[in-house]
Amino acid sequence: MKKNCFFYNYKNKKYSITPNGVITSKSHSNIALIKYWGKHNNKIQIPLNSSISYSLGKVYTVTRLIYQEKKKSNLSIRVFFSGKEKTSFIPKILEFFHRISFYCSYIRDFNFIIETYNTFPHSSGIASSASSMSALALCIMKIEKKLVYSLKEDFFLKKASFLARLGSGSACRSIYPGLVVWGCHKAIKGSNNLYAIPYPYEVHSIFTKIEDTILIVDDEPKKILSSKGHKLMNNHPYAKDRFKCANQNMNRLISILKIGDFQEFGELIEHEALTLHAMIMTSRPYFLWMKPNTLNVIHTVWDFRKQSNKNIYFTLDAGANIHLLYPIQEKTSILKWIYSDLFSYCKKIIESFCLYNYLCLLFWWT
Structure with missing residues (x-):
């Protein structure tokens, strides 16, 4: 076009x-x-x-x-x-x-x-x-x-x-x-x-029904908006490697989405989230969007996943708040754990899900 x-x-x-x-x-x-x-x-x-x-x-x-x-x-x-x-x-x-x-x-x-x-x-x-x-x-x-x-x-x-x-x-x-x-x-x-x-x-069926529970660690507007953060990539010492890594990760994700490996999927999205924040922390000027409770949640998720073998993984955008992604089949037990073990780290929990049904496209913008 x-x-x-x-x-x-x-x-x-x-x-x-x-x-x-x-x-x-x-x-x-x-x-x-x-x-x-x-x-x-x-x-x-x-x-x-x-x-x-x-x-x-x-x-x-x-x-x-x-x-x-x-x-x-x-x-x-x-x-x-x-x-x-x-x-x-x-x-x-x-x-x-x-x-x-x-x-x-x-x-x-x-x-x-x-x-x-x-x-x-x-x-x-x-x-x-x-x-x-x-x-x-x-x-x-x-x-x-x-x-x-x-x-x-x-x-x-x-x-x-x-x-x-x-x-x-x-x-x-x-x-x-x-x-x-x-x-x-x-x-x-x-x-x-x-x-x-x-x-x-092609997308494996496991990726068509994913829950996304959002933990609002900080509900205040960001002191540094994303638009400013993007500009800091122009002279970033690691920018070229980041862009190369992102394209390689996209290639990996194409394969993962087809075969349905949720563990590989989860590890990849966590790597992407941490890479994004690594770029933010190594910009000039550098800054930090994560809050102490962001890190508390991440470590608690890692410990829970290791002990329970549950398919729960995190990702973050440019901010302190955390998205927890997991298959709908594991929703009952994981959601119960989130409220019992993570609620104290956040101000609000939003129970959401990843929209995938393309039939809703007919009504998407009405």
Whole structure:
């Protein structure tokens, strides 16, 4: 797909939508198995390595976009998060609208009120920017669908992913349920840097029903946002080795997903999580997102796994909070252990799961 194929010339076109309207979209957060960390210089949200994630149930953003025909030339945006106006969110959204205006020129003719809420803490390392920016991108595409009735579902989703990427890199993966790939990888057909795609290869049944229990160790917004962390990869002394390692791990994961080896899967995602945080800790300036209780949870999980032979493994995104992944067949005993042995280390537990059923794609963005 060519880079400019998402551009549509609306100049002198007669709108087929009312001058005022309301659109609502829901988008789920995702948890990366192979982590994306680092962007190309002088390019907008282009990753330096491919990544793959699961979209998550029960962890999502709902966005209500109110559009009103502009009477003046200046763009007006108001943002409400969980019922409270958030002027601090406006600069990022304005930047997003500026980036997508070439591909969605119709947005220049409207003012917007954005009402949004999460089912989880924002800016705490659970990909709130992924779910929020993808939900907003889906709302924008629903406006475009009103303008172009002939828009096909495949194009709708690809362009939504393309737009979401311009707001938050990992947001492009939240457009789809299931395993989703973003970033060009020579072993994955159709993978590219401009938008995400559903994972196209065989997946063993054990990986179609995975539980994800999220431990909220710290529910405060991160002091250092991911966007700043990505920039520190530009001069990182270990960056090249990290990108090479990520691509090799993707090759390993393709094989693991096919054969159904959960132990290999778990060890790989833990290695990826710790590698991500190793890069964060060795940046210049260096910093640390893990909290003492993050480490307490990790060590307790390791001890429990060794003693019980249970298939429970952790991963982390860019934050202190922990995702525990395990097969649904072991849910009863593992969940009981989590509440008895790990609850004291965290402020909240979110019982979630990895969305895999592609039938829900039909209703994913409605």
